[in-house]
Structure formats: C-alpha cells, structure tokens
Amino acid sequence: MSEERETPERRRERLRQEELKRNPAGSIHGGGLPDLVGGMGWKFTGILILLLIVGFLIYSLFFR
Template sequence: MPNDKETPEEIRERLRQEELKRNPAGNIHGGGLPDLVGGLGWKGTGLLILVIIVAFILFTFFFL
C-alpha cells in the first residue's frame, strides 16, 4: 500500500493498529476520546457535543 495514496485518517488508523500489535496490553482501558472523535468525524463530534449540552440543560432545568 503506497503511503502517498493514504488519507490522514488511514495513516492514523494504520499506526494505531501497528501500536496495538506491538503493545496489546496498552488498550485495556478502551480507546478513549481520540478514538471516539476519530471514528465519528467532525459532524458526529459536533452532534455529540450538542447532545451533551442539551442533556445538561435539561438536567439542570428539571432537577435543580
């Protein structure tokens, strides 16, 4: 697979997979925020942030 044809997302994923092969115990606690955001893209990340903000507003409105 030539490196000049890979997108930045593919390069990051390939490097992450190589790191997991070298250090499988490093992924015990899950992927974390970078994997979540990388998998969602910018639209999904924006939607996630919007849902969190709306949930916080509704929580404060009804329970405080």
C-alpha cells in the same frame, strides 16, 4: 492504496493499529475518547458534543 495517497485519517488509524499490535497491554483499559472520536467524522463529533450540552442544560433546568 499507496502511502502517498493515504488520507490523514487512514494513516492515523493504521499507525494506531500497528501500535496496538506492538503494545497490546496498552489497550486493556479501552480506547477512551481518542478512539471514540477517531472513528467518527467531525460532523458527528460536533453533533454529539452539542447533544451532551443540550442534555445537561435540560437536566439542570428540570432537576434543580
């Protein structure tokens, strides 16, 4: 795929991989939230956030 037709997501991932090759010590502590969310689509990220909020609300209602 040429760089002109590369999607923004693929470009970000390619740049991140190049950065990890240049600086492997930066990934010792894991990727964190940007890597987690970067690998998912926006719909899945929204569903995950919604589930976390609903889970917290259920927890706070039943375990007070």
